[in-house]
Amino acid sequence: xxxxxxxxxxxxxxxxxGKAIADALRAAGWRVIxxxxxxxxxxxxxxxxxxxLGAAKxxxxxxxxxxxxxPDALVNNAALFVGDDATLEAVNLDSPRKLTTLMAxxxxxxxxxxxxxxxxxxxxxxPRGAYERTKRGxxxxxxxxxxxxxxxxxVNAVAPGPVLAPEGVSEKAGEMPLxxxxxxxxxxxxxxxxxxxxxTGCIIPVDGGQSLL
Numbered sequence: 001x002x003x004x005x006x007x008x009x010x011x012x013x014x015x016x017x018g019k020a021i022a023d024a025l026r027a028a029g030w031r032v033i034x035x036x037x038x039x040x041x042x043x044x045x046x047x048x049x050x051x052x053l054g055a056a057k058x059x060x061x062x063x064x065x066x067x068x069x070x071p072d073a074l075v076n077n078a079a080l081f082v083g084d085d086a087t088l089e090a091v092n093l094d095s096p097r098k099l100t101t102l103m104a105x106x107x108x109x110x111x112x113x114x115x116x117x118x119x120x121x122x123x124x125x126x127p128r129g130a131y132e133r134t135k136r137g138x139x140x141x142x143x144x145x146x147x148x149x150x151x152x153x154x155v156n157a158v159a160p161g162p163v164l165a166p167e168g169v170s171e172k173a174g175e176m177p178l179x180x181x182x183x184x185x186x187x188x189x190x191x192x193x194x195x196x197x198x199x200t201g202c203i204i205p206v207d208g209g210q211s212l213l
Contacts, residue, residue, distance in 0.1 A: 007031045007071045008194065009062050011049065011099070012078030014041045016164050017116065020183035021075055021190050028191050033062055033071065035078065049078055049091045055098035073112040073194045074103050076138070085130040092134035097141060104149035111152065112194045115142050116186075117159040119207035139203065146201035154200040156193040160186045161207025176208030 006029065013022040013034030022032045035058055036043035037050070044065070047058035062071055076096035080088050096115055103111050121136040139157065146155040163181050189204045196202075205211045 005031050006073065007033065007066060007069075008073040008075060009033045009035065009058075009071045009099075010075040010077055011035045011058070011095070013075070014038075014043050017160060017183050017186050018075075018077040020187040021077060024184065024187035024191050025075075025194070028195075030073075030194075033065060037078075049095040050080075050087050052090075054090075055095040056102070059099055059102045070103065070106045070111065072109070073114070074099055075114050075116065075190060075194075076100070077116045079116065079131075079135075081131055083130075088130040088134055092131070093137045093141075096138055100141070100145050100149075100153070100155065104145070104152050106152050110154065110197075113145070113153055113155045114190050114193050115139075115155070115157040116190075117142075117157050117203065119159045119161045119205050119211045122159055122203070122205060122211045142203060143201050150200060154197070156196075156199060156202045157204070158186055158189045158193065159203055159205045159207065159211070161205070161210045163206075175213055176210045177212070178208040181206050181208050 008025055008030050010022045012018040014036045022034055025032050034043045035045040035047050037048045039046050045061045048054045080091045100113050103113055115138050117139055118135045121132055121139050142155055142157040161181055163183055186206045189206050
């Protein structure tokens with residue numbers, strides 16, 4: 001993918017798991033373009049994915065930075081954990097859908113997309129609240145888009161367990177047979193999926209075995 005210098009857009013790539021992913025990709029030789037909704041974050045692109053045109057503006061700016069060429073890869077990491085249902089759906093589900101569809105419109109080369117899920121949506125338990133519903137939707141999209149857009153992109157996902165508690169959110173982590181995973185564990189799984197050229201429609205849990213219980 002992408003010749004000598006591979007490029008990847010990481011949404012929400014300045015904090016928490018997103019930062020670990022961006023750091024790991026740089027270490028693996030990728031050129032990383034990060035996005036954030038905060039102007040003071042230091043991200044390469046500032047874009048509010050809660051806005052109706054936020055995803056389109058982000059992708060357009062990424063194209064501009066790359067001289068009109070699409071990125072080789074996309075990591076849909078940006079997410080909200082709390083807020084009203086419409087905003088959570090816009091950021092957690094609608095924006096990844098739009099960005100993935102834009103990636104699928106590429107004219108050269110096969111790109112790669114990795115969605116960041118949540119291990120809580122891997123079982124058969126009904127989702128609790130808007131956050132889990134959006135992540136369950138993103139899980140379904142991973143499989144659907146992997147098949148639909150196989151000619152131009154590979155689509156996979158990583159489902160972290162309780163790696164880092166989001167700001168303002170407090171809940172019990174639950175039992176993990178292998179212990180609590182680290183952000184770097186999630187990042188390594190993302191790097192693998194972006195570089196696994198024969199893999200699509202795959203979901204990797206990085207949850208210390210929690211999804212088995």
